[in-house]
Amino acid sequence: MTAEPHSNPLSPERHHGPRLDPQALGLVTDLYQLTMMAGYRARGVHQRPAIFEVFIRRLPPGRGAMIFAGLEPLLQDLVNLRFSAEQIEWLKSLAIFQNATIPSAFWEELAVLRFTGDVWAMREGEVAFANEPLMRVQAPLSEAQWIESYVLASLSYPTLVATKAARMVQAAKGRPVIDFGLRRGHGPHAGLLAARVGWIAGFAGTSHVEAARLWNIPAFGTMAHAWIQSYGEERETDAFAEFAALFPHAPTVLVDTFETLEGIRKAARIHPPVAAIRLDSGDLPNLARRARAILDDHQRSSTRIFASGDLDEYKIDALTRAEVPIDAFGVGTEFITGGDIPKLSIVYKLVELDGRPVIKRAEGKRTHPFGKQVWRSQDCVGIFRGDYVTHRDESAEGEPLLIPAIAGGRLVEPRPNLETIRAYCADRWANIPAELRDLQHPGTYPVSYSERLERASRAMGL
Amino acid sequence: MTAEPHSNPLSPERHHGPRLDPQALGLVTDLYQLTMMAGYRARGVHQRPAIFEVFIRRLPPGRGAMIFAGLEPLLQDLVNLRFSAEQIEWLKSLAIFQNATIPSAFWEELAVLRFTGDVWAMREGEVAFANEPLMRVQAPLSEAQWIESYVLASLSYPTLVATKAARMVQAAKGRPVIDFGLRRGHGPHAGLLAARVGWIAGFAGTSHVEAARLWNIPAFGTMAHAWIQSYGEERETDAFAEFAALFPHAPTVLVDTFETLEGIRKAARIHPPVAAIRLDSGDLPNLARRARAILDDHQRSSTRIFASGDLDEYKIDALTRAEVPIDAFGVGTEFITGGDIPKLSIVYKLVELDGRPVIKRAEGKRTHPFGKQVWRSQDCVGIFRGDYVTHRDESAEGEPLLIPAIAGGRLVEPRPNLETIRAYCADRWANIPAELRDLQHPGTYPVSYSERLERASRAMGL
CATH class of the missing domain: 3.20.140.10 (nicotinate phosphoribosyltransferase)
Structure with a gap:
């Protein structure tokens, strides 16, 4: 065991750059x-x-x-x-x-x-x-x-995380699972590693744009709460409609910014129908079932329900076993950190x-x-x-x-x-x-x- | 939510390089x-x-x-x-x-x-x-x-890990704590980030050589089991003695390759005395107490005991509260992954x-x-x-x-x-x-x- 004196003069740019030189x-x-x-x-x-x-x-x-x-x-x-x-x-x-x-x-x-x-x-x-x-x-x-x-x-x-991903894919029983983990990884590089092995283990894609580009993985994205907030609650319908008009390629809208059920009803009325709604918080089984009913009532049976929010293989398994009408899963923290097993x-x-x-x-x-x-x-x-x-x-x-x-x-x-x-x-x-x-x-x-x-x-x- | 077709031709070197371009x-x-x-x-x-x-x-x-x-x-x-x-x-x-x-x-x-x-x-x-x-x-x-x-x-x-490090330092009650986490991090970059914040939070140094160089953190190292193995059990004493002769600056020897107590006795007989012995496995309280007694019996009261092996703040706290004679701690997995709290x-x-x-x-x-x-x-x-x-x-x-x-x-x-x-x-x-x-x-x-x-x-x- 040896403590080294730390006396080397360092140029300022060497003080913080947390990167490896390949x-x-x-x-x-x-x-x-x-x-x-x-x-x-x-x-x-x-x-x-x-x-x-x-x-x-x-x-x-x-x-x-x-x-x-x-x-x-x-x-x-x-x-x-x-x-x-x-x-x-x-x-x-x-x-x-x-x-x-x-x-x-x-x-x-x-x-x-x-x-x-x-x-x-x-x-x-x-x-x-x-x-x-x-x-x-x-x-x-x-x-x-x-x-x-x-x-x-x-x-x-x-x-570790390839195995985690395979377990999530298995629990999803054929429904797509997508990596949303970038922000929750152990540093920005972990996001790259995780997106790559998630794809290896059967994920449908990643939200990590640079990883998608580097490895030719399908890139997925939905919408930010800030988009809705930039309109305000009274204009939530406009927020959905304008987003869908701007991005007609499979638009997915986030319905839980204000009142989730109200958000679902607004999304269900958009023309043409949105590709999917995303639930990111709350009681998922209950919300997903009510969302499915609302969407179907509005002749939106082709609109899919995308769920995220602290999902791991155990929660996904419980949701799919209970036949909760969720069509795809986004996984973040529990995937990229290893969740229950981080080592x-x-x-x-x-x-x-x-x-x-x-x-x-x-x-x-x-x-x-x-x-x-x-x-x-x-x-x-x-x-x-x-x-x-x-x-x-x-x-x-x-x-x-x-x-x-x-x-x-x-x-x-x-x-x-x-x-x-x-x-x-x-x-x-x-x-x-x-x-x-x-x-x-x-x-x-x-x-x-x-x-x-x-x-x-x-x-x-x- | 959008799945992108993955049809871009990629040059082979782009398939795997898991690095960010600064x-x-x-x-x-x-x-x-x-x-x-x-x-x-x-x-x-x-x-x-x-x-x-x-x-x-x-x-x-x-x-x-x-x-x-x-x-x-x-x-x-x-x-x-x-x-x-x-x-x-x-x-x-x-x-x-x-x-x-x-x-x-x-x-x-x-x-x-x-x-x-x-x-x-x-x-x-x-x-x-x-x-x-x-x-x-x-x-x-x-x-x-x-x-x-x-x-x-x-x-x-x-x-997350700066906080973990501060807790470990607190539990060690003045004894040095050193980052040994590189191999257990979430990818090679996590080791850099962890070494840096371990130092911020009060660690005495790191084993990560590039991190030590980049941030002028004291670099610590002991010895590999392979060093001892390259001599064989019958020549364990030679392995210790030759190491100490080659590296007289605070040599620390690893005593648990074969029979730990026997290893301690051999280390205690080296001249001049080694700076420290390292315990990396087994029942630490018992081994450390017996090691202290053996070292003292051999007039090696200045030889310190360095402990490692799945240590976290809870184990360190228990060891220091029980006044187990350990002088310094090396932390790896439990530090660099966040241990009980990885997110x-x-x-x-x-x-x-x-x-x-x-x-x-x-x-x-x-x-x-x-x-x-x-x-x-x-x-x-x-x-x-x-x-x-x-x-x-x-x-x-x-x-x-x-x-x-x-x-x-x-x-x-x-x-x-x-x-x-x-x-x-x-x-x-x-x-x-x-x-x-x-x-x-x-x-x-x-x-x-x-x-x-x-x-x-x-x-x-x-």
């Missing part, structure tokens, strides 16, 4: 990774072939399966990972390095360091379970150590060094050494029956899930585009056993280990 | 903000003077006060907000705009649009409460609408248009119209006694909390640097009433409204 992501790591790298270099072990694996220690409560996400952006960053000259100069100035006996070659090597290893990974959009490798990194020890923090920071959140215990562990088995023997944490492969079996209609984890050199029945993604520091081409990932995810999620889909009390999916791994584990005292 | 943040918003802007333009009301306010609807459970954070990075982005030509071309191609009757001047104006308004805000690091404005935006209606999503996305997460209900509401009062009258949500000021009173020793919210033109006793931050689209200089913000935060947090500091059942701070605001609220039917 050309210098090398320093987006924890300090100990860099001291480890320097130490490995001093010992001359930095080039020893190491294998680290990424896995989920345990599934969060209520989750029967996870969707592995965040892979493709991570891979692009990994092959581009480097330090800027400025970063290296700054690093050298830290007291921990100033006082260390590190070969000067270390700093020269850092300036040209790239990730030159191999990455094997599940496809993005794959269904994943606890205690099986999602990714295997085979690289010189120093490089594999370097990337740990960035790998975990890049995979855990997308995996995921993904870890990155050394399992093999110089071909020898390695483990961390902490109490209560069962692990298997060696680089591994995961083999998935399906029944005659394609439902997943179980995963079988073997040493990476073993063969087994089923489909091997870890496939080469980076080889010798280069992307294994072609990479899937987002549409391919989305289709793959839908296909895989459709094949999980039905009991894993229970939102509250899912069953447990069988993951077993080869005798060779079990023997290796026992031989190391586990 | 020179084109204009599109980091929700689609409806842009349709509203186009609609205001069509109606000719886009330049009408509007006032929006940011406030916290209710404090999260167990929170007696919040620390307002994220302001300075937001201000820098606001004065730089713009659209790229490419973004505008893409926008125009959306079906909702293709079918709309929008003056073509709208698109030309968008290309040169900047935020030209005024922002009044609490200082970053201020203590804030529910139902009082944290920020007041006075701008042409369209501009104020444009920035809503970005403002909320930039303030809510920093405010904050911050909203941005139109309160005044053309000088006239505006409200949104949703059930159960009490609001007051008009742009406002907050006046804070302190007792004779400086403890905050209550906040009094007035119309922005009123005067009252106490200190006005909203001060000019942006005037006419330009930053009001000088801006505070991070050290100033940190010192301000410490000073303000020290002045909250003691009963607000209870981690589980805090008291409620008095926030009241001027008779003029109450009258205006009643006049609008609230």
